[in-house]
Amino acid sequence: MDVDRTLYIRLYKKMFLIRVFEAKVEEMFRLGKLRGTTHGCIGQEAVAVGVLENVDLSRDYVTGTHRSHGHFLALTGKVFELISELMGKKTGIVRGKGGSQHLHYGNFYTNGITGGMIPVAVGLGMAKKLKGEEGVVISFLGDGGMNEGYVMEALNLAGVYKTPNIFVLENNCYAMSTITENFTSGKFDERVKGFGLEYHYLKALDVVEVYGFFKKIYERVRKERYPVFVEFETYRFCGHSKSDRREYVVKEWEDFWHANDPLEKCRSRIPAKVVEDVEKEIINFVEEEFRRVLAAPYPDPGEDLF
């Protein structure tokens, strides 16, 4: 088997795991077995997987968003801990205190205020710089988040202080029901360049391409230590959140991305027999983990609040 194929298989396993997980979460909501809300990333898996395959959580920081199940699974593969968190179980990664939007594992952090982690990420980068530590900070944000003032301020700070930050914009065309390009004056690339930051762009169709593209940027920032901005064009096939009926979508974009689903593209590079085995294994694994979580204990106010 060539190197390329092994890589496709490795990345496919992660992408497929994320898709199965998110579909299962949607099903659980439909059945009324989950409280709260969820933001799925079905369709966007190639960005999370391709980018984070490069990252080493023992020295890098990663900040996510409200839509970070995929980021977490790409980094850790910990299905039991994530579904526990969503179900408010003590076995969740933050003991059920956070729920879907407020996750923490090692050097990975997420929060529910869109773009709010971008200034914080610059702070993590600043700390790395001041302490003379190796490693970089990778931060995801959405196209909608690009219109928050504090995100723009943070890009300026990163440029001024030359922090080792990589900002990863997952441009999935929509912010909730808002078609972002209709509510954005000018272009993101021009904005970013206006702050004097290096800007890169890729349409995230092929996970291996995302991986290789990001690898070069990542390795350079690790060595040369300056802020870089990467925009990925991607697409969300699922609703914004559990209750979204997707009445606002643009047909042309729907058609394009469904015809070019990055998961399918990745699958097509792997022998059918391997695909079959991998998928069966992952589906069983996810089902089993969901079952295990049902039996897990709930947190206890006396022990778990402090």
Add this chain to the structure above:
Amino acid sequence: MKYIEALRNTLHHLLEEDDSVYIIGEDISEPYGGAFKVTKGLSKKFPERLIQTPMSEQAFTGMAIGMALAGLKPIVEIMFGDFIALVVDQLINHASKFWDIYGKKLHLVLRTPSGGYRGYGATHSQSLERIFMGIPGIKVVAPNILSDPGEVLRRSLYLGKPVVLIENKLDYGREILESGVVDEVFTLSIYDATFPVSKLKVLNESSEISFITYGGMVQILRDVQRKLLFEEDITSEIIALTDISDYDVNLIVQLVESKRVLVVEEGWSHFGWGSQVALDLRLMANLEVRRVGARPFNIPAAEPLENHVLPTVDRIFEETLRMLSQEV
């Protein structure tokens, strides 16, 4: 009528009656009609009057303040009450100052849904209205199901002073009660001050305990009220304020029938709204006053933890029994 319908109908009427009214916010237009669907359908009829925005809360709140300074009447929707943290400077250091220092009336309402009990976690469940209480030049108003939320919204817009209007996520789907006899054993009276004050009590009985509250807590207190009456034969009254930052203490004191008052809020008790209300009552009348509110933790997503932090029927019920077991 449902609380959400009352708000939506009033928004509709305001747009129809007054050309200077605009609605501003994220995802408020069709097909979404707002995260909680309060503005559903309005952009069809008034396409120019609903100004959908990108996610730029601080700037579009500032924009609304500018529009109000120029004589328009903007109604801003901040999608979740938690996000009002993003617009604090525009309201506190800008809008509240204009009213006073420039001597300018501002017709400006900032609507936002507050509160938890839904498992949404720390940044989507808070009751942060406390931030604006006690700031001269800003009024904090909260409708509830014991009077017409639409009327509260209308009065807020015509007040001439910036109003932060705190809605409640769980109230949206609830029915508004009509004044008069409720469920055969209770009676609801509405006192028409600048903003209404409602009292729901046991019919033809004096009350052994008075609950003073606002917003979504009314529903929880209705459950407490029934439980007290049917399980313990204890009569209680719920006094629900809508003007929560400049309430009329005299009126409240007149309405309180019992010697014991429990002030109930969903927000954190410590340094909370209830502390001020309790003090105001104590200074004015010889009453035994206690508070129930959220415990001092970030609001957890997990159900048992969230129910430990936020006030529940059981916690208020227990506190009531404790108060009643003590001599006054």
